[in-house]
Amino acid sequence: MKIHHLLLLSIATFGLSSLAQDAGVATIELKPDAKNPLGYDKTELSVTAGQKVKLTLNNTGSIAPQPHNFLLLKPGKLDAVGQLANAMLADPQGMAKSYIPEAAKADIVINTKLVQPNQSETIEFTAPAEPGDYPYMCTFPGHWLLMRGVMHVTK
Template identity: 25%
Template sequence: MKLLKKLAPMFLLLFLATNTWAQREIKIEGHDNLRFTVDTIKASPGEQLKITLKTVSNIDDKSMMAHNWVLLKKGTDGMNFITKGLQHEDNDFIDPALKGQVIAHTKMLSDGETDSIVFKVPEEKGTYEYVCTFRAHYQAGMKGHLIVE
């Protein structure tokens, strides 16, 4: 029992270190060409991912050009999600009624801004779409896929 009490702090540190260092970071940029620099991410079920998004743009006005990264639940209709979000500019073009279809998302970012999010990859294998919700970006091709295998 004394040995267990002495080892408990070491086990706690090991547990915390494992959970902190176990995440894999994916760096993505959003550009004026309305594409993510990474359009496919492969991950394992339950893996911890850190997505870091940076907007690189020649347009300084956030109301004219900005990007975010939104991972949708499997089976979500991306076009419907985007269309319903158009009325919610104050919420980064995400319809609050559809927040249950979002696994993770960054903030809406203008030129030079960066945001990171950490999330657990879904356990269910398959393909999950990620999108930029800014006006017309999805329709122009600013989307990608998280493939859980």
């Protein structure tokens, strides 16, 4: 009987430690908004500074299927990166570059590539160490004006 209790206790302890470890990871899924295909379904995200983040851009369920990406930017850089993204419309290699402006690399915290309709991409990263409001956006031409949000990084 004692061995049985120890076994159950070991299983319970292992299970709890696994859950506690998973609780440290912020798991986020973003997809196009069902009513507005040029918007994300979430416009506000919250994570803790330095937290591990697993973000999936799931480009499914849109009434107007289009490619999308996800760029997390440094605070205050939304408009500057958006203008650079708009300028990529004239770049014949824009699609191959996932419409991610090379000139904006220093302002990008993390990004996905361009995700085609009915596909997804998952990225894993560590949230910025500095608390603040970090904008995110899709840089497919013209999308950033509506397809954007804010990741609140708190202490």
